[in-house]
Amino acid sequence: MKLECKHVWEYISEYIDNAVDTKLREDIERHLEHCEICSAILDSTRNVLVLTADDRTFELPVGYSERLHARLAKELEAPESPDEKK
Amino acid sequence: MPRTAPVSKMQPKSTKEGDLIARIVAGEKELFHELIRPYERMVYLTVFSILKNETEAEDAAQETVINAYRHLGSFRAEAKFSTWLTTIAINEGRKRLRKAKGAAFESIEEQIEEKGGDYTPAPLTDWREIPLEALERKELREALQKAVAELPDTYRQVFTLRDLEEFNIEETAQALGLNIGVVKVRLHRARIMLQKRLVPFLKTLAPKRRRFFGSAP
Numbered sequence: 576m577k578l579e580c581k582h583v584w585e586y587i588s589e590y591i592d593n594a595v596d597t598k599l600r601e602d603i604e605r606h607l608e609h610c611e612i613c614s615a616i617l618d619s620t621r622n623v624l625v626l627t628a629d630d631r632t633f634e635l636p637v638g639y640s641e642r643l644h645a646r647l648a649k650e651l652e653a654p655e656s657p658d659e660k661k
Numbered sequence: 662m663p664r665t666a667p668v669s670k671m672q673p674k675s676t677k678e679g680d681l682i683a684r685i686v687a688g689e690k691e692l693f694h695e696l697i698r699p700y701e702r703m704v705y706l707t708v709f710s711i712l713k714n715e716t717e718a719e720d721a722a723q724e725t726v727i728n729a730y731r732h733l734g735s736f737r738a739e740a741k742f743s744t745w746l747t748t749i750a751i752n753e754g755r756k757r758l759r760k761a762k763g764a765a766f767e768s769i770e771e772q773i774e775e776k777g778g779d780y781t782p783a784p785l786t787d788w789r790e791i792p793l794e795a796l797e798r799k800e801l802r803e804a805l806q807k808a809v810a811e812l813p814d815t816y817r818q819v820f821t822l823r824d825l826e827e828f829n830i831e832e833t834a835q836a837l838g839l840n841i842g843v844v845k846v847r848l849h850r851a852r853i854m855l856q857k858r859l860v861p862f863l864k865t866l867a868p869k870r871r872r873f874f875g876s877a878p
Binding site: 581584585587588589591592594611612614615616618619620622623624625626627628629630631632633635636639640642643644646647648650651 | 690691693694697701702705706709715719722723726727730731781782783784785786787788790791793795796797801802805806808809824825827830845848849852853855856859860863
């Protein structure tokens with residue numbers, strides 16, 4: 576089946592996740608071979624996802640881990656075991 | 662004689678985790694530090710995706726971890742620890758949000774998403790990939806953070822679990838109490854919205870042809 580750009584856009588997310596069936600995947604790939612716009616949209620979406628998922632994009636507050644474990648240590652000092660604390 | 666494989670390296674994460682949990686419940690409380698360490702970031706990002714405020718998110722993350730410790734005895738081995746922990750984080754985040762927003766907060770999320778709406782990506786022809794090194798630039802990090810923060814709340818939560826914390830679709834659905842179809846639609850829209858929002862900005866960062874500065878014609 577020949578796909579239109581709009582149709583390809585609907586499946587970008589699932590295509591990236593490798594969640595489209597083989598037939599649709601082939602149709603999309605055939606379309607991408609000759610469509611610069613859809614190829615660029617796909618590449619840019621992937622790039623945006625890679626950049627957003629990088630640990631540097633969302634950094635934890637400075638000292639977060641230390642404060643978390645300090646709080647936890649206090650909790651662990653309590654006499655009960657987690658079982659009895661329900 | 663065949664050599665035996667090094668057990669500690671061969672052991673899948675879940676088995677090691679299961680052992681840790683059993684030992685903690687049996688009384689080796691200190692091991693909880695070790696159990697939680699790989700998930701610190703995940704817990705923070707989850708509550709941050711709901712609360713959008715660093716201080717609130719940190720408090721909520723601490724509370725989540727304490728709650729997880731207190732209820733560890735009720736964790737069932739057939740569940741995945743990361744999903745279980747995330748569910749606690751989501752509940753903590755939502756509880757705080759309800760408190761902050763009062764009665765206006767809608768606690769029941771719509772399970773049906775209409776197919777309509779304009780979720781078309783930014784069309785472009787040439788695309789130069791932005792290398793990861795560019796993340797050293799504050800303006801890029803801020804643009805990415807802002808774009809994610811400005812997603813509709815329900816889309817951002819799905820996006821955070823799936824794309825930042827790398828849950829699969831089923832785990833994302835389970836943790837958020839949504840059906841898989843809703844998760845897919847929200848994820849798709851979130852990704853397209855980010856593409857549309859960020860691509861024009863990213864294009865300005867892409868390396869272009871050399872220009873001369875400071876030399877007036």
